[in-house]
Amino acid sequence: MLELKNLYKTLGDFKLQDINLEIKDGEYFVILGPTGTGKTVILEIIAGMYHPDQGNLFYNSRNYDKLLPEERKVGFVYQDFALFPHLNVKKNIEFGIHTEIRGEIKERLNSLIKLLNIAHLLDRYPSTLSGGEQQRVAIARALVTEPEILLLDEPLSSLDPQTKENLQRELIKIHESLKTTTLHITHDFKEALFLADRIAVMHNGRIIQVGTPKEIFSTPESVFVANFVGMENIFQGKLDDKKVILDNGLEIDVVIKSRINENVYIAIRPENILLSKKRLKSSARNVFKGKLLHVMDQGALYKLTIDIGVLINVFITNQSYNEMNYKIGDETWVTFKASAVHVF
Numbered sequence: 001m002l003e004l005k006n007l008y009k010t011l012g013d014f015k016l017q018d019i020n021l022e023i024k025d026g027e028y029f030v031i032l033g034p035t036g037t038g039k040t041v042i043l044e045i046i047a048g049m050y051h052p053d054q055g056n057l058f059y060n061s062r063n064y065d066k067l068l069p070e071e072r073k074v075g076f077v078y079q080d081f082a083l084f085p086h087l088n089v090k091k092n093i094e095f096g097i098h099t100e101i102r103g104e105i106k107e108r109l110n111s112l113i114k115l116l117n118i119a120h121l122l123d124r125y126p127s128t129l130s131g132g133e134q135q136r137v138a139i140a141r142a143l144v145t146e147p148e149i150l151l152l153d154e155p156l157s158s159l160d161p162q163t164k165e166n167l168q169r170e171l172i173k174i175h176e177s178l179k180t181t182t183l184h185i186t187h188d189f190k191e192a193l194f195l196a197d198r199i200a201v202m203h204n205g206r207i208i209q210v211g212t213p214k215e216i217f218s219t220p221e222s223v224f225v226a227n228f229v230g231m232e233n234i235f236q237g238k239l240d241d242k243k244v245i246l247d248n249g250l251e252i253d254v255v256i257k258s259r260i261n262e263n264v265y266i267a268i269r270p271e272n273i274l275l276s277k278k279r280l281k282s283s284a285r286n287v288f289k290g291k292l293l294h295v296m297d298q299g300a301l302y303k304l305t306i307d308i309g310v311l312i313n314v315f316i317t318n319q320s321y322n323e324m325n326y327k328i329g330d331e332t333w334v335t336f337k338a339s340a341v342h343v344f
Helices: 039-047 089-094 106-115 131-143 161-178 189-195 213-218 223-228 318-324
Strands: 002-011 014-023 028-032 054-059 074-077 149-153 181-186 198-203 206-211 233-240 243-246 251-253 263-268 274-276 286-297 301-307 311-317 331-336 341-343
Touching (some): 002 039, 014 039, 014 206, 028 189, 039 074, 039 149, 074 131, 181 189, 198 213, 198 223, 206 213, 223 233, 223 263, 311 318
Parallel strands (some): 028 181, 149 181
Antiparallel strands (some): 002 014, 002 054, 198 206, 233 243, 233 263, 243 251, 263 341, 274 331
């Protein structure tokens, strides 16, 4: 287990504060947060590039603080690949391996080359490779020394959407095959949801929520997290038994599973809301009549903004939008279950 205990680090005006994480052996763990929130600093502390001002770092009860960077069994992949332009792919992968042990790891090297599908690239130079090919080479170089921990610093951020999707699948395949404890950082919550066993959300140098992808996605614990994972519909109000009364008096039925303060926020995912031209016969307790104010074509989906006393965003498919033949100003019914409302 990789343990980060009470880590603090000040770098100029930036402060990393009270970082506490436990990452299980073989886990694919993602740190999610906006640019500049300190994600890379955590990786660099683990790799030994920085020493924390306070706190400790342990791997399987061994104090990593006492080890030099070269003594830590860590593989590091940066977002810019950091390949040596004057070396071909094979020599890039072998770089950093002591000459006397290259023969010993030949089988592992061949296995990685096959796993990452880069055998046909071995004699080529980085400048001739696509972004996805360069990233595969960088991953192979990080893994060939059999690291205890693999650190991935925004590894997909510079790739086009199709290459990014392909490499996400590659990362899952690699992890399932090798079971290397992996810490991956990103600002893309869709990427985190696809890859992670668990996610830590960061904001302003702090960890503000840790959980499974489903927990982070469906039950955010703050307005920041709710916004960051695309809740879209976030409103403030007061809890009154099994209703939340919004500031404008609108009443929303909710399901409460634990004690919570009277002053609350609610959040409703746009995809959990139904639209209809007529009132639906449904067991759903939240049904409101509204007016269509805005439509945004997002490719596979349309995002519709409806005024029901508050502005609420709804996702519907292209087919549904065309069949319903909506026009700006149309009256429509908005329906969602009490269980679809997250209260925090």
